[in-house]
Amino acid sequence: xxxxxxxxxxxxxxxxxxxxxxxxxxxxxxxxxxxxxxxxxxxxxxxxxxxxxxxxxxxxxxxxxxxxxxxxxxxxxxxxxxxxxxxxxxxxxxxxxxxxxxxxxxxxxxxxxxxxxxxxxxxxxxxxxxxxxxxxxxxxxxxxxxxxxxxxxxxxxxxxxxxxxxxxxxxxxxxxxxxxxxxxxxxxxxxxxxxxxxxxxxxxxxxxxxxxxxxxxxxxxxxxxxxxxxxxxxxxxxxxxxxxxxxxxxxxxxxxxxxxxxxxxxxxxxxxxxxxxxxxxxxxxxxxxxxx
Amino acid sequence: xxxxxxxxxxxxxxxxxxxxxxxxxxxxxxxxxxxxxxxxxxxxxxxxxxxxxxxxxxxxxxxxxxxxxxxxxxxxxxxxxxxxxxxxxxxxxxxxxxxxxxxxxxxxxxxxxxxxxxxxxxxxxxxxxxxxxxxxxxxxxxxxxxxxxxxxxxxxxxxxxx
Numbered sequence: 001x002x003x004x005x006x007x008x009x010x011x012x013x014x015x016x017x018x019x020x021x022x023x024x025x026x027x028x029x030x031x032x033x034x035x036x037x038x039x040x041x042x043x044x045x046x047x048x049x050x051x052x053x054x055x056x057x058x059x060x061x062x063x064x065x066x067x068x069x070x071x072x073x074x075x076x077x078x079x080x081x082x083x084x085x086x087x088x089x090x091x092x093x094x095x096x097x098x099x100x101x102x103x104x105x106x107x108x109x110x111x112x113x114x115x116x117x118x119x120x121x122x123x124x125x126x127x128x129x130x131x132x133x134x135x136x137x138x139x140x141x142x143x144x145x146x147x148x149x150x151x152x153x154x155x156x157x158x159x160x161x162x163x164x165x166x167x168x169x170x171x172x173x174x175x176x177x178x179x180x181x182x183x184x185x186x187x188x189x190x191x192x193x194x195x196x197x198x199x200x201x202x203x204x205x206x207x208x209x210x211x212x213x214x215x216x217x218x219x220x221x222x223x224x225x226x227x228x229x230x231x232x233x234x235x236x237x238x239x240x241x242x243x244x245x246x247x248x249x250x251x252x253x254x255x256x257x258x259x260x261x262x263x264x265x266x267x268x269x270x271x272x273x274x275x276x277x278x279x280x281x282x283x284x285x286x287x288x289x290x291x292x
Numbered sequence: 293x294x295x296x297x298x299x300x301x302x303x304x305x306x307x308x309x310x311x312x313x314x315x316x317x318x319x320x321x322x323x324x325x326x327x328x329x330x331x332x333x334x335x336x337x338x339x340x341x342x343x344x345x346x347x348x349x350x351x352x353x354x355x356x357x358x359x360x361x362x363x364x365x366x367x368x369x370x371x372x373x374x375x376x377x378x379x380x381x382x383x384x385x386x387x388x389x390x391x392x393x394x395x396x397x398x399x400x401x402x403x404x405x406x407x408x409x410x411x412x413x414x415x416x417x418x419x420x421x422x423x424x425x426x427x428x429x430x431x432x433x434x435x436x437x438x439x440x441x442x443x444x445x446x447x448x449x450x451x452x453x454x
Contacts, residue, residue, distance in 0.1 A: 005310070008354070010356075056360075108342075109353065191421070
């Protein structure tokens, strides 16, 4: 399958990329890893008139901690995250996700920021960004702005990025020693869309009660969702199996999946519940809290 | 548009459209060892190596994007008549039946071994999980990668002892 014809731009600087995006507006798409965009173009689900390839832009492949945030530039590939010992030892949720996105070959090209911009209803990174309370740094004609992930992710395949704008960085809060997370995903086979998946992050108080919880579910609604009621149930409480069951049940309630070959709506809703529960148990275990 | 791709060490001047996929450009350059399988980024038979350490499904990259990169295909693995250890190991272990997936498997395994020269069986299965084989099952493919890992770790000139 051959994509529709397009005009190809290969800017060598961010300024040049932004000027192309400003010039072509809605006709232009940013090409980063291309692991969702190129397949969509082959299927003619996307037919952008202009592609602005940002792969030659300097200084967008960084991973750095700054002001309490882990900052990933727009050209950080999933494998950069997956192969990083620092990420593996300290960022449990992000590390989990980086090992199950698509398949190992796709992860060499796919970018974290690109996945968030694509905002596929089954996207892995969107659920993780919700649970970790990430932020997106965006540049455009009006200058730079930073947006919390909940405002950034708008709808299926839609974000708050406006015409002429480009996401340049995603920021994840640096977890402290009392914070852990996990990503639980059911897929029929590697590389398939998730049947259902859940991202969780938990921060404990020194007394062992839950200070803060973040829960995102994906592949079970029109887009990745925050399970706010579950977060409320967990906050301030001592982690017990009963509490986790109650929180996980909230995921089942808000999940609104389409039935397909991966399962019925009822099954997927129930898997959202199961995976939130498993994720919470795993995250707590990583903090040496065994809930049984 | 005119582009120059460096494939297996030699420069190829090609005339492509921006929408030309890398796999088509490679095959049009006469290197038909890189196969086209699913056309949907799923099967991995079109896997090639970019800059030595990165595997890419060449159906999911535009040819024009490969300018300035070193591309390695299955044709670039052997040294003259001497098969690359991965090729030799796939031969020795019968790591193929119809052979359609083999070039992609070998290129993916090549990159896997760059990052992890001594992988466990589980790590091999994980690392090759983006590459599909529809006929053998994966047992002999995994064995071949294990053998290649051993061969590559032996000092140059040492003979295989079994």
